[in-house]
Amino acid sequence: MENAGLEIREYDPSRDGPAVRACFIELQDFERSLDLRMPPGSDVADAYLERMFQRCDEFDGVVLVAVLEDAVVGFVTIWTRHHSDEPDDDPSEHGFISDLVISSRQRGRGIGRSLLRAAEARAREAGVRSIRLSTQAGNAKARALYTAEGFAEAEIYFEKPLA
């Protein structure tokens, strides 16, 4: 779906902080609805965002915001040159999408897809050969989006409750 009036631009710390924080809280609270062991978004937003921006510095990352009618309605964070420090992992640099969220009232209009494509374009510009992300197994919408955009499952994480 085309979004008339949608602008995607880099995060501007002088004006976008509160809106990105609000979007992060929506993201965290959505994920928490799938796993109640996670902390509420408002409890962890400041610490999380501080770390997210530190990792942008470390891994050549950028936060892109989606703007509709002068309001930020979502964001994506792409570390364009991420690598693992684990000795047994593939050491190559790759793009890594750490966060993607659209404000609930604006979902289903193609904005998430537009942000994902913009993040992918940044990774391509950086010259990496692949782009990675992870999501909860129960997040059907996100999984449908990623699959439709050409992502395939690369690793599967299992958990078994012992209680």
Ligand SMILES: CC(C)(COP(=O)(O)OP(=O)(O)OC[C@H]1O[C@@H](n2cnc3c(N)ncnc32)[C@H](O)[C@@H]1OP(=O)(O)O)[C@@H](O)C(=O)NCCC(=O)NCCS
């Ligand atoms: C996942 C999310 C980012 C998608 O953004 P969006 O703007 O709503 O998605 P789009 O409108 O661009 O839709 C893209 C694709 O997502 C999937 N999708 C979107 N809404 C869906 C729905 N209600 N049911 C099933 N699939 C859906 C479809 O594959 C869709 O493609 P299509 O329109 O060709 O069928 C958004 O729903 C969101 O912020 N969710 C909560 C936070 C989250 O889960 N973030 C991802 C964590 S990894």
